[in-house]
Amino acid sequence: MASFLIVVEKMEIALFANAKKLYDHKLYECVIPAADLLRTVLKNDRYVATLDVEYQVLLYLLNANYKERNYRAALRHFDEIIHKRRLMMRHKNAVLVAIESSYPEFGDAEQRRRAAECYRQIGNTDMAIETLLQVPPTLRSPRINLMLARLQHHGSRHGTTKKSEAVLAYKEVIRECPMALQVIEALLELGVNGNEINSLVMHAATVPDHFDWLSKWIKALAQMFNFKHSDASQTFLMLHDNTTLRCNEHLMMALGKCLYYNGDYFQAEDIFSSTLCANPDNVEAIGLMAVLCGQEGGCEQDSADMDYLFAKVSSEVKYTASHWFAHAQLLYDEGKFERGLNFVEKCLDSEPRNHEALILRGRLLIALERHTQAVCAFRTAQMVAPYRFEIYRGLFHSYLAQKRFKEANALCNWTIRLFQNSPRSFTMFGRTLFLFPDPRMRRTARKFAEKSLKINHIYTPAVNLIADICQVEGPTKAIIKLLEKHVIIFPKVNLLNHLGDIMRKQKEPVKAMEYYYKALRQDPKSKRTLRGLRLLAKSDDESPVLDESDDIGMDNQQSINDLTTLCEATNAQGAEGAESVENSREASSSAAARSGQEEDVDEHDWIDVPDGMSY
Template sequence: MSSLYEQIKMLYDQELYSNVIALANFILSLSDHNSELLPPQAKFLTYVHCADSYFHLSKYRKAESLYKKSLQFRKCLLKSKGATKPPPDGQKELMSDIDIKYQIHLCLVKLKNTQEALQVLQGIPGKQRSAKVNMALAKMFQEQGMERSAITTYKEVLRECPLALNAVEGLLALGVKGIEVNSMIVNSITNSPSLEWLNIWIKGHAHIHNREYSHAITAFRSLDNANYFRDNVTLLITMGECYYFAGDDKNALTCLRRARTIEPDLTKGLDIYAAVLYKTQNTKELEKLIPAITQTSEYTAEQYIAMAYALYAARKFSRASTLIVQAINLSPYSIEAIILWGNILIDQKKYQEALHHFRKAALLKPHRYEPHKGLVDCYVGMHRLREALNIASTGCKLLGHTPRALTLYSSVLMKDPVSVGKAKNLLEKALSQEESFLPAVYLLAEIYEQEMNLEAAIELLERQVEILPTSKFHQMLGDLWARIHNQEKALDHYAIALNLDPCNRRALEGLHRLDSTSTKLESTYYMTVGDEHADTTYDVGDGLPDTDNDEGADESETEAVWSDMDLEANSQ
């Protein structure tokens, strides 16, 4: 083969892509005027290497053009008289047009032209599709909502590669039974070692996609031991996501922290980790993610989302939105990015815009709690309680009568005096499922207080104190005992509250009121944003840091981080 081509191939093998492009540009131009300079097969491969080089340099439009040109040249080459002759010794057959079409599809995906990318892959005859072509097709079918085609194509991947775990997850996500998926794998593998772990892994993911998160967690925890996958980062992230989807932020944080301790540079699951840190008001830990992220040269969607949460916690809404746009550009179907953008807009009281994002999120993931919560917050903020009630009711049907769904529904019912009784029944039902579900406790205590049934409120809170003795509960009990003029018990609970949290402002105020013999209280203190351990996800504009805490002293440090970074995302 031509010595000129050998030089191009050497540059390509050494990954000197810009040099490949520079040399190929001259050689291809010369060969157009002198056909003997470069043999046809060498010219074809020069086109391909040049296209590959543009692709590696992220110049996808130019790469696509050259891939198409190489395809056209290949067709002409096959039609020529010498195409039927065997290649000379030491030369390979022509590169398959399937591989070239696959590369064209990758270029189109990078250029956000997913529909044309899908058409390119569909143009490959079914019997000629390789496993990687089928895998790419299946993912695109799934994203486009073409479920039957996606299932068929994923199965083709498993027939050729039985342990393609992403294909397994794809089938389970599309509703294929775990038993069927498992049998496909077992029947395709002979003389294999024990696959007991794989059976458990498949069972766990099947539970996830059936939204049976507690069963999924049980399955995955049985693998988190020395015999299987103790401290396996992927397993820990999956468990953390299960806890998060189930609304158990405490255990989600434990699993995700373990994963990051083992692998600090981890990006998978970083978006959910940041969301949990924000919801649990671990602002300091959230800010510590930023220096590690900003050391990387290229950001992923998960990293943009994590940085956006840090800005959101600092109430830098405009900057946070900028990063969310970057995340969605990289991953248009990122549910975490869409949810965060909606919440940012709610805090800015841009309810109509937020509605658009939460509707999109609800279409993508109808069984996630957050989109329903966001839609309810939007309608409540717009004083459209009928629509909010319909969304909350639909949420109960889709999510099941879980404590979170019932409490969300009750929070809307409470806004109409006529339906307060129904709200109380639903809250009691929620607490019968999870006795210490704090949002339900706070709302039910508020209802008892509105009904002037202070004894019932005290009984409810005293039960909670036995389960979870927090400063907040003792402060609330102090307020209630003060209202019924039992100063001794009120003083006891205020003292315990301040012992647990010396900065509990409401407990201090209660003591001052007792000193001044005043027992008048505000009736709406139960749902105050930023109260200790309170999940305040049932109010519009939720989750903002308590402005009464002392974290404002560190604002300059946070500002310094963002000033140094100066939002490099704007230049990406």
């Protein structure tokens, strides 16, 4: 019997030594079977099993499973490890100190963090928070505080958030790590004052000298979260031009995003292009470039270059949320809406708070004419990123498609309060008034368009709205001059058609034909342009010139009504691409594809206008 025990003991020692060696060499997949075998031997032979050996074997097994992402298997051993550690502490076992000295990751705080990570990975957020809260505050590392803050900030599985607790945890991270820019963003998102955050950062013990640029960075982020995207882009631009951070990838991404949020798509495109030149593997920048190309209906970025960038995204073996989003945006631009929606859901499974994916989901639902679902999607996005104008614009299009003009009007009122110095909000409100059934309300649309142009005199959607209004109220010399000046800068199809129609009605056929042919050079299949040419030819044959003003709201069978502004009434199957887009870029996909993106109302929004409504 004694000899048998000696043999068993030697086998246990050999197994333990091998399991330890495998763990030390980080061969975690090999540790799991070896440690499990040893654990079984120790359970079946209680004569030679000791508490410290069992504890250490369990640690090897749990952490090897954690490293191999076997989260449920790791959690099965967590409670037993906590129990054995308490026993060892009660008996003041010196081996415990030796183990945690040799393996710092075997400490109680780190083991609880890993257990919380396992709970988070399997979707049990409440247990993850509870596990982290069991770590005493004085023993929480910045990593633990950051994880706890994010879990409390983003909410449990029941949808509840603990914002005040999250703020405290984030601040603890800042005190130790003042350069944690993502934490600064999270605090600003939670509504903490920018000056308070700046004071906290500058008084941190580890902040280096000569970090004035960090205060400006915080200021720019605070402006962005306060709906002041133009001011934020100017602050980031000053950082870029006046400091040694010039051409830094992260700074350029922040600047590009602010320009994009402000609707300055051409400038944002230039910034993202420069970022991709510096780092072609920046998948987030590729996705945002795809958004800009789709939103403007034709990106200045060479199509071959974009194809090359998409090929790089597709060649990746492992997809992140940015990869899924880039593919979803590409499918959206190609008109494959159902499949694009599937890719968006995969992106949101990977990163539930991805702003672009949440907005794209709403646009895809609009394209699929699921307007009620689109409203819900945009409301969800609003809870995550209320400072994004694209969310309110998506709601605006959804309400118009459902003929909910009062809700659209109320939304525009609220948007103007949020984006007080943005031409986008005034233009959107003016567009709502222009579509309103009450003629008195429609007459007030002009002043909002003019106010937009005072803020930004080359803002294309406002120019488009002015052109639409003048089609109804009659053009003035000032408006004609404005349109002629604008098409020199942005010679886009919609504005060229507007000018062609105006010149035709002003009985200037030569100028009208010039603008129509310029439009045909850009879009040879433009139905509105072709119809304008037919009417121009008819007006040459007949006298007086045909006046289409009597056809408003009556001839729904015509492909385009001259007094409508942006598009022709078509059915959902044959809708033509909208010709009026933010920053005057011509839309390249179908009307349904663009309806969730464009500043101006596209074809999809004009289809469901009540019969008694005139523009």
